[in-house]
Amino acid sequence: MKQLNRQNFPSNRYPTKIMQFGEGNFLRAFIDWQIDHLNKETDLNAGISIIRPIDYDALPLLNTQDGLYTTLVRGLNESGEAVEQVNVIECVNEEIPIYKEFDKYMALAECETLKVIFSNTTEAGIEFIATDKLSDAPAKAFPAKLTQWLYKRFVHFSGDNDAGLMIIPCELIDYNGDKLKEIVLKYAELWQLDTTFITWLNDANHFCSTLVDRIVTGFPRTEHDELQTKLGYLDNFMVTSEYFHFFVIQGPKQLEEVLCLKDTSLNILVVDDIYPYKQRKVAILNGAHTALVPLAYMAGIDAVGEAMDDTLFSKYVEQLMFNEIIPTLNLPKDELEQFASDVIKRFKNPYIHHLLISISLNSMTKFHTRILPQLLTYVENKQQVPTLMAHAIAGQILMYRGTRDGQTIELSDSEQWMTLFSDAWQQHEAGKINTHQLVDVILGADWHWEQDLNKVAGLTEAVTNSLDGFLEKGVRAVLTQSLEA
Secondary structure, eight states: OEEOSTTTSOOOOOOEEEEEEOOSHHHHHTHHHHHHHHHHHSSOOOEEEEEEOSOOOSSOOGGGGTTOEEEEEEEEOTTSOEEEEEEEEOOEEEEEETTTOHHHHHHGGGOTTOOEEEEOOOGGGSOOOTTOOTTSTTOSSHHHHHHHHHHHHHHHTTTOGGGOOEEEEOOSSTTHHHHHHHHHHHHHHHTTOOHHHHHHHHHHOEEOEEEEEOOEEEOOGGGHHHHHHHHTEEOTTOEEEESOOEEEEESOTHHHHHTTOTTOOSOEEEESOSHHHHHHIIIIIIHHHHHHHHHHHHTTOOBHHHHHTSHHHHHHHHHIIIIIIGGGOOSOHHHHHHHHHHHHHHHTOTTOOOBHHHHTTTHHHHIIIIIHHHHHHHHHHHSSOOHHHHHHHHHHHHHTTOEETTEEOOOOOOHHHHHHHHHHHHHHHTTSSOHHHHHHHHHTOHHHHSSOGGGSTTHHHHHHHHHHHHHHHOHHHHHHHHHHO
């Protein structure tokens, strides 16, 4: 078989309009996949220079395949049919290892066609390191590397506002664009750069915060040989992802023109504020995930797909989303319901095997951030406790007893929570406290919940009733009764 490269497989070439910090699976299956799609669907005509931002040689550069690689998009489409889409991504022009070719990286600052910068340097990447210097080759922190490059561009183009860029970080932190800009300005101050440069940073450049959403399952290690035979070429950079994708960018409307988004079929939005979309994702997708885990696991189920193939738990997830979570959110109802339907398809994706025990990592924090806000809003609006959320909390308390069918569960959470659950369950099993008192201890942990949840009218009683039912009849029996009521 031939190696995938531009000599063996002639492909499109595009002028460099985008610089990208990070060469990992996520950016290649999310950002680069979308740019490639836009190139073929619109007049974007954009090539990407990828910057490898850290110093390691463990993996070869994309240059070994002339920037070409294959994406395999798998999942349930809009009609609920299992699909697999195979694409050779052609938009990557080069990969520059910044620690080996710093001068080549800096030379990109003089590129007139560059309009956009994307990044994903992990959550820890957007950091300030006070020892970084302008003269370093390169500086250590990603924002410092970016500041070096931006200052070079500012000087080369004599502060021309037309040389400014759309800077779009994809790191998973809240308002990542604002945070990145804050640190870049901090370096400008530390390095005593011209005040005219700071003005140019503020006036000519847009630091856009984002919400990114796609599960990228990465390199198909167990299928690699089979896939190469099937496709008829060698490719060491294959990357797999789910079918669903969603990209929200908080930025100026002109970004829609820069990225040619007017006529695209891609799920990309440019908005004034990403918060409602972040809230939607956290509440519907993450909240339903978190609520499902303890209930399905304690009913003997091990994976999300398995739970969604179970009529009872599929019904639980659907009713939780549509009846209890969506009414608490401030976006158009049809948008919320469409998103919930998409999430259900994602949970049912037959190509992804997502273990419940893996999702249970640090679940108490997840309950705080993903479920509690919706629960409190529901109680405030309806003057009653949402039954299915109460079941989820009771399921979590049951799971954190640490056993299932007589077998120890390998739980992972903060030491403070693990100690509290262990002590409370030991007292319960010794008959020193009843179930109501056990629930009271968990809901009363104001150091975690930032309030005493026992003061939420009816919550302690609802969770206690659920937990008593789980202990006496089992999770499945209690949910069956609730969902048929």
